[in-house]
Amino acid sequence: MIVTTTNTIEGHSITAYKGIVVGEAIMGANVVRDLFAQVTDIIGGRSGAYESKLQEGRETALRELEQRAVALGANAVVGVDLDYEVVGNSMLMVSASGTAVVIA
Numbered sequence: 001m002i003v004t005t006t007n008t009i010e011g012h013s014i015t016a017y018k019g020i021v022v023g024e025a026i027m028g029a030n031v032v033r034d035l036f037a038q039v040t041d042i043i044g045g046r047s048g049a050y051e052s053k054l055q056e057g058r059e060t061a062l063r064e065l066e067q068r069a070v071a072l073g074a075n076a077v078v079g080v081d082l083d084y085e086v087v088g089n090s091m092l093m094v095s096a097s098g099t100a101v102v103i104a
Contacts, residue, residue: 001066002076002103009076009103018072018100023064025057027092057094058082065096074100 002009061082069077080098087093 001069001074003062003066003080003098004076004078005080007079009078012076012103014076014078014101015104016102018069018074018102020097021065021068021072021074021077021100022095022097023061023066023068024096025060025064025094026087027053027057027094028090053092054084054094057084057092058096061094061096065098069098069100072100074102076101076103 002012008014062080065077065080069075077098077100080096083095083097085093085095
């Protein structure tokens with residue numbers, strides 16, 4: 001399945017629009033990761049723990065998006081948008097949305 005942020009797919013034509021599909025992942029953070037992230041913020045650098053959690057959330061949301069597109073009979077998703085939100089004090093939500101289409 002082709003999943004893209006663009007509204008068209010070069011070399012393919014869209015033959016049917018199946019509808020909007022969304023995938024979401026809500027990931028919990030933990031105290032140890034938060035502590036290390038605070039230390040990283042103070043001394044500078046990247047927080048590998050949070051980066052891996054973001055990657056996990058993004059992959060989960062995109063996988064769910066693809067599954068919902070397949071359920072609609074689509075073989076591609078165009079116009080994909082990824083959103084990241086903090087829910088409460090310790091939860092991260094990753095949302096992926098796009099238009100499920102059939103391409104030829």
